[in-house]
Every structure is written in structure tokens, then in C-alpha cells.
Amino acid sequence: EVVLTQSPATLSLSPGERATLSCRASQSLNSYLAWYQQKPGQPPRLLIYDASIRATGVPARFSGSGSGTDFTLTISSLEPEDFAVYYCQQRTNRGTFGQGTKLEIK
Amino acid sequence: QVQLVQSGAEVKKPGASVKVSCKASGYTFRTYGISWVRQAPGQGLEWMGWISVRDNNTEYAERFDGRVTMTSDTRTSTVYMELRSLTSADTAVYFCARGTYDYWGRGSLVIVSS
Numbered sequence: 282e283v284v285l286t287q288s289p290a291t292l293s294l295s296p297g298e299r300a301t302l303s304c305r306a307s308q309s310l311n312s313y314l315a316w317y318q319q320k321p322g323q324p325p326r327l328l329i330y331d332a333s334i335r336a337t338g339v340p341a342r343f344s345g346s347g348s349g350t351d352f353t354l355t356i357s358s359l360e361p362e363d364f365a366v367y368y369c370q371q372r373t374n375r376g377t378f379g380q381g382t383k384l385e386i387k
Numbered sequence: 388q389v390q391l392v393q394s395g396a397e398v399k400k401p402g403a404s405v406k407v408s409c410k411a412s413g414y415t416f417r418t419y420g421i422s423w424v425r426q427a428p429g430q431g432l433e434w435m436g437w438i439s440v441r442d443n444n445t446e447y448a449e450r451f452d453g454r455v456t457m458t459s460d461t462r463t464s465t466v467y468m469e470l471r472s473l474t475s476a477d478t479a480v481y482f483c484a485r486g487t488y489d490y491w492g493r494g495s496l497v498i499v500s501s
Contacts, residue, residue, distance in 0.1 A: 325424075336489060
């Protein structure tokens, strides 16, 4: 089973700052990694797929990078609506998720 | 517009089964599979499995294999997820998502309690 480890567990930043979230896989995923944003009481929202492709309607401040086992989600300048929980998901072998990173307002 | 409409909340006793539905509309049903993901209260996302609605091929997470069955009905564009031998640890919101994970249902709450 592929294990995804996200870090940090919690990230405290202020609006306007840059956020960098990490996802590390226990084995190579090539580029089959996705990122999601989830707010309370809502289903997850797809942000990035295939490591770096923004989903339809996702603002350009969200970007994904990485390949193999190390991946990063970057939010270039935080907006108030960006504070949420973020999950990575691998799609190479079934569909496991990371444990999530909570992005909170500092 | 693409919609995935899920069935309502359920309360089940330990040992029982639950069957959650996910009705798709707004796209050609056979084009995409459907995945199921659950989320226990205050916890993260857990992938349960996937079904190809074209040929009913399924793939389940190892921890649910033998306890979950996913089926589809192309006549009604509906996918079903049945989970058996429920315990309190199965209390969660169950989401369906289109195969590319770009559209999700709102979730179905399942509570397992004696």
C-alpha cells in the first residue's frame, strides 16, 4: 500500500503570505498525485492533478510541483478563503490520501 | 451541470449493512467511473474503492475488501456502495466522486450505534 505523509500537520500563516505544503510518498508515483482543499461541511475540491495541472476554475495562485516521491503545493499569496484543510492523493495504486495539512490564520 | 446526488442519512445498528446511492446527471454516465471516499468525524479522507460503470469492474481498498460492494445501474445512472458488518468505526460521511474527482456528492452520513 502506498503511504502518503503530509507536512506540516498545521501551518499558521497570515493573508498575503506564501504557503508551502509537502506530500511525500512511500514509493514512486511518477506524476499521479492530486491536491484537494476541504472546508468544514463541504466535500473536497480538486485543485491540482497529475502533480502540476490546475483543475478548472482554480486560481493561478495555486501551483503544484514534484514527481517521484516528493510533491509540493504552493499558494503564492494567501487569500482569506484559502484557510482550510489540504489533502494529497495518489492515483498510481488505488487512491490513498495523505492525512491532511490544516492551514490556519495566524 | 454535472451533479452527484447522494442518498440521505442513515442510522444502523452494529452488525447491520448500509447501502448508499449516488445518482449522476449532467454528463454521459458511462464515460467516467465513480469512487467512494469516507470521512469519520473530525478525521481525514479515506479512499474506499472505485467502480467502472462501463463494465462494472471494481477495485477496493484492501481494508474494505470482502466487506464492501459497489454496483452501478446504467438505466438510472446510479451507483451504489454497500458496506456490511458495520461497527461504530464505520460512522462517517460517505462521499461519491466522479472518476476524475472533479465532481463530488455532498456526502451521506452513516451513524452506527446500538
